[in-house]
Amino acid sequence: MGIKGKIAWSFMTDKVSKVLFQASYREMMNLLMAGSGSVEEINRKMKQIGFKVGETLLMDYADRIREHAGEFAEFASTLGLAYKVNSGQEFTKIWVSDDEQTIKFTDANCPICAGVEITDMPGLQYCNIVSGVFDAVMELRGFKADSFQESCKALGDDVCTWTLRKYL
Ligand SMILES: [Zn+2]
Numbered sequence: 390m391g392i393k394g395k396i397a398w399s400f401m402t403d404k405v406s407k408v409l410f411q412a413s414y415r416e417m418m419n420l421l422m423a424g425s426g427s428v429e430e431i432n433r434k435m436k437q438i439g440f441k442v443g444e445t446l447l448m449d450y451a452d453r454i455r456e457h458a459g460e461f462a463e464f465a466s467t468l469g470l471a472y473k474v475n476s477g478q479e480f481t482k483i484w485v486s487d488d489e490q491t492i493k494f495t496d497a498n499c500p501i502c503a504g505v506e507i508t509d510m511p512g513l514q515y516c517n518i519v520s521g522v523f524d525a526v527m528e529l530r531g532f533k534a535d536s537f538q539e540s541c542k543a544l545g546d547d548v549c550t551w552t553l554r555k556y557l
Pocket of ligand 1: 543
C-alpha cells in the first residue's frame with residue numbers, strides 16, 4: 390500500500406484486531422451451521438447478514454467516499470476501494486467483462502478464510518458475507534444487479550471470487 394493509501398486508511402477506518410474479527414466471524418458461522426438445515430440456507434443467511442452490514446457501511450462511508458459509481462462498471466473501482474479501506478488489503482484481481490455487465494473480484498489472501506479449512510460441507514460459501522455487502526451497495530445505489538460467491542479458499546479453491554452481474 391502506498392503513502393496515499395496509508396493516509397486514506399488512517400483517516401477513514403478505525404482498526405479492529407484481525408484475530409477478533411476472524412474469531413467472531415467463525416463463531417457466527419458455527420451458529421448458522423448449527424441452526425440451518427442445509428448449506429444453501431447457511432449461504433443465504435450469511436448473505437442476508439452481509440446485506441445488513443453493507444447498509445451500515447454505505448451509510449457510514451457515503452459522505453466520505455466521494456466517488457460513487459455512476460455506471461455499473463465503476464463498481465470495479467469503488468468497491469475495490471471500499472474493500473481496501475475495510476480489509477486493509479487490495480483485491481488480487483478485478484475483472485470487468487467486455488459488455489461491462491459482469492465484474493469479478495478475486496482475493497488470493499481472503500482475510501475471512503485465512504486459516505479456515507472446511508472439507509465436509511461442499512457448496513458452502515464461507516465468506517459470502519462479502520456478496521451480501523455488495524448486494525446492499527448496488528441496490529442502495531439504484532442498480533438492478535446481484536452478486537454471488539463463485540469460489541472460496543476455505544473450501545479448497547485457490548482464491549475467493551465474488552461475481553457481480555447487472556440485469557439487462
Ligand atoms: Zn474467502
